Amino acid sequence: MLNKRHVIRVEGIVQGVGFRPFIYRQAQLFALNGWVYNDTQGVLIEVEGPESQFALFLTAIRTKLPPLAHISCLSTHEIPLTSVPGFAIRDSRHSVQQSTQISPDAYVCPDCLSELFAPEDRRFRYPFINCTNCGPRYSIVCGVPYDRPLTTMVDFPLCQACQQEYDDPTSRRFHAQPNACTDCGPALGLFDQDGVQIPTDDPLAESLVCLQQGEVLAIKGLGGFHLAVDAQNCAAVARLRQRKFRDEKPFALMAKDIQTVGQFAHLGAVEKRLLESVERPIVLLEKKLEQTLICELTAPNNRYLGVMLPYTPLHYLLFEAFPALIMTSGNQSDEPIAYGEAEAFARLNGIADVYLSHNRRIQIRTDDSIVRVMNEEPLMLRRSRGYVPRAVKLNRAQPSVLALGADLKNTICLTADDRATLSHHIGDLKNQAVLDSLKQAVEHLQQLHHIQPQLVAHDLHPDYFSTSVAMQMTHLPKLAVQHHHAHLVSCLTDNGRDEPVLGVIFDGVGYGSDGHIWGGEFLLGDAAGFERVGHLAELAMPGGDAATREPWRMALSLLVAAYGENLPALAVLEDIPPVNRRLLLQMMHKEINTPLTSSCGRLFDAVASLAGLRQTVSYEGQAALELEMRIDKTQQLTPYRFELLDNDGKIIVNPRPMVHELVADLQQGRDAGAVSLRFHLGLAEAILQVCQRIRARQGALPIALSGGVFQNVFLTERVTALLRAANFEVLLHRQTPPNDGGLALGQVVIAGRYLDSLKLPDCLPGVAGAYQLDGYQHR
Structure with missing residues (x-):
């Protein structure tokens, strides 16, 4: 058979x-x-040889x-023969076009883990063992x-033994960029609370x-510092909560x-x-009622625990002494995770008692990803370490x-050709x-x-900090994208679709x-x-943003809307000081500092307050989460x-009858579990009815x-089941979160479609302030 020669481009x-x-072995x-x-x-x-x-x-x-590794594009074409014998791995080369994708950080593989605990291996108990199949990637990449x-491994010249592995195509460590050992690689160091x-x-x-003595240990990992305490030591957990200002x-x-x-x-x-996946995310798992291993202060008022398995060699060495550790982000509330030593010593001072660090630089911080299971499929809640920067x-x-x-x-998003x-x-x-941190992420991407x-x-919000950052980019044109439209298109893109859909977009x-402030929307559309x-x-x-922190304000608003x-006589009203109640009623009557909202999140807040679950919140979404946690699935309730009202062609979902039934339940002594169940069931039915009406029209x-x-798994599974039973096709998020963590994906697709429609010239980015794009089709 005649030989042929082919060029193969793999991206x-x-x-x-x-x-x-x-490739060499094949x-x-x-x-x-x-x-x-x-x-x-x-x-x-x-490659050259028989066809x-x-x-x-x-x-x-393609198959092995x-x-x-992940291939997004593979192309091949035939070229003239050269008849040069042998196959070689050549040095890397630069080209004008840049489209390389970087692997996410990965957990320590079984082969390295076996070597880690093998006394005869030269990397026995070395906390930074890795190979081409595992270890840091995205967090250490500089270009x-x-x-x-x-990469940041440039700081560690390879010893002779590691260099031989690095140069050997048959080795598991051939061109493993983080390759190192105790003779040439990163090393651990212990520091006191002052960084000494x-x-x-x-x-x-x-x-x-230190951990056994109940101290708070800051541990430098792949993408930043964790704060760790013994998960069985409630005094240590309470101390960490107090120091981190994280009450609940x-x-x-x-x-x-x-x-x-x-x-x-x-x-399951x-x-x-x-x-056990290579991504090693935090997975939300339902607690066992009889469990005694984990301190209850870990997740108060919550049926679920966020759990992950070790993913670095250092983690595995730590767990020789503990069954479980609290492993929370190394930050104070509302701050990014600390990832450099100087930053950690400054920002975690007063929280950590001791720091276990190392001298391998982290180029970009990456917090842990969070996933929960819904309809027997993964639902991404936070997409970060292990998944980023994998493109959509x-x-x-x-x-x-x-x-x-x-x-x-x-999160932010950047597109290149057909990848986001x-x-x-x-x-x-x-x-x-x-x-x-946002600006650093922009530069890094x-x-x-x-x-x-x-x-x-x-x-679209003019007062968002992210909007102000965009306005500072004076060399680029801007497009303001409506928040819920971006949610809709994010879900569409996540599913590989681009046709018109009906989006049910519910958020805070x-x-x-x-x-006005939206948040309980039915939108018909696509990226255009x-x-x-x-x-x-x-x-x-009432009180604007104060209503997001104090759900009793929304409870009072909901009652006024209904009655x-x-x-009515309710416990929640009795608990509001009379002067506060009068003030809020006057504010609503006179429409002073009482913006209107269609937010489903605020409706959840109101119901949680009326059910006696939560009158103030210490973190975003707390009232809604605790309402979901209290659902009593054992009861058979209607x-x-x-x-459903018609307002100039728009369908308005009015909660008035729901409120009257809820108040009657409370006055008859029904508990929060029953109230939560009936509310969730009712909201799911309302969504179905609206979708059916719109299908009849459109x-x-x-x-x-x-x-x-x-x-909310209960609500989403219920809505999905009702819609599918009524012969609707339902699109759910899988690669990206349904929350605002996936919003940027929708924004880039909408903006890309808008640019295509304008056919803007390639030279546009160099024309500072040439255009201000301030609208697109919405009605």
């Missing part, structure tokens, strides 16, 4: 994951000649990838192509003693192994798979756009430290992808096109535009009724569920 996550040695297996090298687009291969062997080679590339000089190094021959052993928000846990997790939480097959595939190539998300659960890269979790933009975007998209706060075809009835928010001045459309309210 995706194909650098730093053992892809070149994999070429040897199929007796092909040629070469392979990394460049700034991905990997380029030339039948080439076909087998291609099949192997290394564990961390592309992904080679050691462009503590002399010790064994920092790890001393750290374990749940702490994350790290458990020794899957068997330990089974002692305190219920585990999907939960187990997620916990778009339906079409588009101009490059940068999107800055919203102010809560902020969401950043790590940045957080709530409440202070300068988080804003600085643009540097990695060598992209200068043509436009910056931001939320979003600036509406009419200047939307029409608001229905919404929850508007309620007054007018003749308010749903509360909502009224025809059959898929239903996209998005917004933070659809983190």
